[in-house]
Amino acid sequence: MLGDPVELDGVTFAYGDGALRREVLRDVSLRVAPGEIVILTGPSGSGKTTLLTLVGALRAMQAGSCRVLGQELSGASEAVRVGLRRQIGFIFQSHNLLGFLTARQNVAMALELDGAMHEPERLARAGEMLRAVGLAEEVEKLPGQLSGGQRQRVAVARALAGSPGLILADEPTAALDRVSGGEVVRLLRDLARSRGTAILLVTHDPRILDLADRIVTMEDGRVVAGASPGDALPGPAGNAAGAPG
Numbered sequence: 242m243l244g245d246p247v248e249l250d251g252v253t254f255a256y257g258d259g260a261l262r263r264e265v266l267r268d269v270s271l272r273v274a275p276g277e278i279v280i281l282t283g284p285s286g287s288g289k290t291t292l293l294t295l296v297g298a299l300r301a302m303q304a305g306s307c308r309v310l311g312q313e314l315s316g317a318s319e320a321v322r323v324g325l326r327r328q329i330g331f332i333f334q335s336h337n338l339l340g341f342l343t344a345r346q347n348v349a350m351a352l353e354l355d356g357a358m359h360e361p362e363r364l365a366r367a368g369e370m371l372r373a374v375g376l377a378e379e380v381e382k383l384p385g386q387l388s389g390g391q392r393q394r395v396a397v398a399r400a401l402a403g404s405p406g407l408i409l410a411d412e413p414t415a416a417l418d419r420v421s422g423g424e425v426v427r428l429l430r431d432l433a434r435s436r437g438t439a440i441l442l443v444t445h446d447p448r449i450l451d452l453a454d455r456i457v458t459m460e461d462g463r464v465v466a467g468a469s470p471g472d473a474l475p476g477p478a479g480n481a482a483g484a485p486g
């Protein structure tokens with residue numbers, strides 16, 4: 242792949258039409274390098290989640306350029322976006338695990354789109370990923386038998402199982418206490434780094450900012466700090482976090 246996993250240039254986005262049109266992203270440019278963990282932070286309503294959904298090919302672009310894993314999303318068809326989504330690992334605030342499937346089956350499900358892998362291989366790979374996140378003893382448990390932090394570690398295993406080039410995470414620690422939240426993000430960072438997987442993570446959680454390679458701060462639809470890999474390392478959490486939302 243040429244270029245970085247994420248390359249945004251002059252992205253502008255609005256919800257609504259005519260008199261109801263509301264611009265929520267204004268001329269956003271941003272890069273994420275391979276193996277880099279970038280935390281996107283800023284006040285509530287500043288446009289972080291909207292930006293993440295554009296990068297995740299979950300909604301159509303309006304203006305500007307957004308290249309993700311080498312694919313230009315401006316003007317891309319729904320089919321192209323669906324194809325790209327399969328190459329991205331997603332982690333959400335609530336783990337989104339299926340309650341009637343074991344941890345291993347939840348992780349294996351993420352591999353079903355890979356037609357080359359048969360069920361036994363998928364389950365074996367899922368078991369390896371669960372061991373990698375420290376859940377060797379929990380593979381056959383249902384989500385309801387796991388703690389919040391363990392469930393989110395299953396979500397990490399699931400996101401990484403297909404060896405994606407990019408992980409997108411939206412408030413992955415929101416439902417966790419300080420210790421489990423920090424552990425989950427540290428684990429995610431170390432596994433992703435060792436695989437060269439880039440991470441773009443949206444959070445309000447000041448407790449995890451120090452785990453980032455770089456902190457990007459948004460305000461009112463604009464990136465106000467940290468847009469490119471050359472930018473300064475994370476500053477003091479109090480400054481970088483922006484106002485809580």
Ligand SMILES: Nc1ncnc2c1ncn2[C@@H]1O[C@H](COP(=O)(O)OP(=O)(O)OP(=O)(O)O)[C@@H](O)[C@H]1O
Pocket residue numbers: 256257265283284285286287288289290291292445486
């Ligand atoms: N589907 C939608 N339709 C209309 N307006 C929306 C929609 N989604 C978000 N918005 C508005 O766009 C603005 C940016 O929202 P967004 O969720 O991207 O911000 P955010 O920084 O992620 O906020 P938070 O930290 O609270 O999740 C907000 O004012 C929000 O109300």
